[in-house]
Amino acid sequence: MKCAPTQIVLLGGGYVTVWAYRSLIKSLGARIRRGEVMITVICPNKHHYYHGWTAESLTGIIQEQNRMSLLSEILPKATLIVGMAESWDENEQLVYLSKEDGTSLSVRYDHLLIGTGSFDKETIKGSRSYGFQVKNPEAFDRTKQALSDLVTKAAAGNADQARHLLRFTIAGGGLTGVELAANIAEWLKVMKRCHRSLDGIKPEIYLINKGSNILGAIGPGLKRLVSYAQKTLESYGIEIINNTQLTEVTLTGSMLSSGIFLESSMVISTVGQGRLVLGGTESLVRDEVGRLHTNVYQQVSGLLNVWGGGDACHIIHHDSGKPCTSNALWAIKHGHYAGLNMARAINGKGLRPFTYKGLGQTASLGLGKGITELYGMQFTGALGWIMRWFFFQYFMPSKPTMFRNVGDWLSLLVLRKRRGM
Numbered sequence: 001m002k003c004a005p006t007q008i009v010l011l012g013g014g015y016v017t018v019w020a021y022r023s024l025i026k027s028l029g030a031r032i033r034r035g036e037v038m039i040t041v042i043c044p045n046k047h048h049y050y051h052g053w054t055a056e057s058l059t060g061i062i063q064e065q066n067r068m069s070l071l072s073e074i075l076p077k078a079t080l081i082v083g084m085a086e087s088w089d090e091n092e093q094l095v096y097l098s099k100e101d102g103t104s105l106s107v108r109y110d111h112l113l114i115g116t117g118s119f120d121k122e123t124i125k126g127s128r129s130y131g132f133q134v135k136n137p138e139a140f141d142r143t144k145q146a147l148s149d150l151v152t153k154a155a156a157g158n159a160d161q162a163r164h165l166l167r168f169t170i171a172g173g174g175l176t177g178v179e180l181a182a183n184i185a186e187w188l189k190v191m192k193r194c195h196r197s198l199d200g201i202k203p204e205i206y207l208i209n210k211g212s213n214i215l216g217a218i219g220p221g222l223k224r225l226v227s228y229a230q231k232t233l234e235s236y237g238i239e240i241i242n243n244t245q246l247t248e249v250t251l252t253g254s255m256l257s258s259g260i261f262l263e264s265s266m267v268i269s270t271v272g273q274g275r276l277v278l279g280g281t282e283s284l285v286r287d288e289v290g291r292l293h294t295n296v297y298q299q300v301s302g303l304l305n306v307w308g309g310g311d312a313c314h315i316i317h318h319d320s321g322k323p324c325t326s327n328a329l330w331a332i333k334h335g336h337y338a339g340l341n342m343a344r345a346i347n348g349k350g351l352r353p354f355t356y357k358g359l360g361q362t363a364s365l366g367l368g369k370g371i372t373e374l375y376g377m378q379f380t381g382a383l384g385w386i387m388r389w390f391f392f393q394y395f396m397p398s399k400p401t402m403f404r405n406v407g408d409w410l411s412l413l414v415l416r417k418r419r420g421m
Helices: 015-033 051-058 139-158 161-164 175-192 223-235 328-346 381-395 398-414
Strands: 006-011 037-043 047-049 068-070 077-090 094-099 104-108 111-114 166-170 204-208 239-241 246-250 253-256 260-263 266-269 304-310 360-364 371-376 377-380
Touching: 006 015, 006 104, 006 328, 015 037, 015 111, 015 328, 037 328, 051 175, 051 381, 077 104, 111 328, 139 161, 139 175, 139 266, 161 166, 166 253, 166 260, 175 204, 175 223, 175 360, 204 246, 223 239, 223 371, 223 377, 246 266, 266 360, 304 328, 328 381, 371 381, 377 381, 381 398
Parallel strands: 006 037, 006 111, 037 077, 111 304, 166 204, 166 266, 204 239
Antiparallel strands: 047 068, 077 094, 094 104, 246 253, 253 260, 360 371, 371 377
C-alpha cells in the first residue's frame, strides 16, 4: 500500500517561507518530485514583498511591482492557498483558514512552519484614523498616495498653504524611520523642482526618537554610522527630537510625550510591531513583544513538528544569547535553517542548531548616501550606499523582478527619471 505523502505547511509569504522552501527543495527535491513530500503555503497575499526597497518605492525610484514577486513563481513546487490562517489544532495537526473568497478550509500538516512575520500596531491613540504606516501593502499604498496628494495640493495653493501642507512627522529613530525621513526629504527636493510654485518653500520634517540618539538598536561600537546618519539628516533640514515618544495622532498633527503638539499634515509611524496569534496557540510561550519561543533547532515550545522563524519568533543568537534582530537577513537565515531541519527530521537525520552569527546591517539616506556595517566594519557615504544596493539585489528572491528593479535604477541614473512617480 502506498503511504500518504508527508505534508509540510508553511505559514506566510515572507523571507522565512521563501528560504525554507529553497532548503526543502534542495534537501527533499527527489522526494517532492515523486510525490512523497508535499509543500503547501498559506498566505493572505499572492506576492512576496521585498521590504528592503520600501523607501525607494515610496519615493518613486522603484515601481511597486518591481519589489513584488509572485509566490506561485518563486515557489513553483508548492501549492499556494491565498487565505488567512486563523487557528491551529495541535492534536489533529490541522490549520484552519479563511480563503480570499470567504470560504473556510482546513489543511493537515506533518510539519508546520510559522513564518507569519509582524504587522504595524495601531495602539497609539488616533493612529488608526489619522496615522500612516508602510509595512502592510494596503498601508503602504495609502501612504504613498497621501504623499503625492499633499505635494499636488501644496503646489496648487499659496505659499502659506504650501508651508502648512508640507509638514511631516515620522515616529521611530531606528533604521526604518531614519531611512524614510531621509528619502522623503530627498524626494521633496525633487518634487520642488517639478513644481515651480514651490520655489522658496521649505518642507518641515520631524523625526521622533524615544532614545538619546538615533539608531540606538544597531548595537554598540557603531558611532561612525550614527554620526554620519545624524549629520545627513540634519543636512536635509530634518529636526530630530530625542527622548520623546508619540502619544496621540490627530487630524492636524501629533502630541508628544513632552506635552508638545507638532502640527503636521502627515504622521508616519514605524514603531510598534504586532504578531499574529493563531487560535489554539495562546498557551505557547511568548516573549514580552509576542514572539513565540523556540529552541536552538527552531522548534516552537518543544513541539517536534512545529517550527518558527522571523519576526514571529524569539530565536536566540548563537553567540550573544540574545534574541535575533527582527529584520530581513535574520528572517532569511531562520527560513534556511528551519527548512534544513524539517528536511533532516523527515529524512531521519539529526537536527542542526541555529548557529548563524550575522552579516551586518545597512540603510540608505538618499542617493549615494548610505551606512553599512559588515562584520563589524563601518562604511558610510557612496561606498556604504553601493554595498547596500548590491546586497539587496543579491537577496531578491525573483531574478526577473530583480532585473526589472535594476531597470528602474538605470532609468534614474541615466535618464534622471523616477519610474514609480
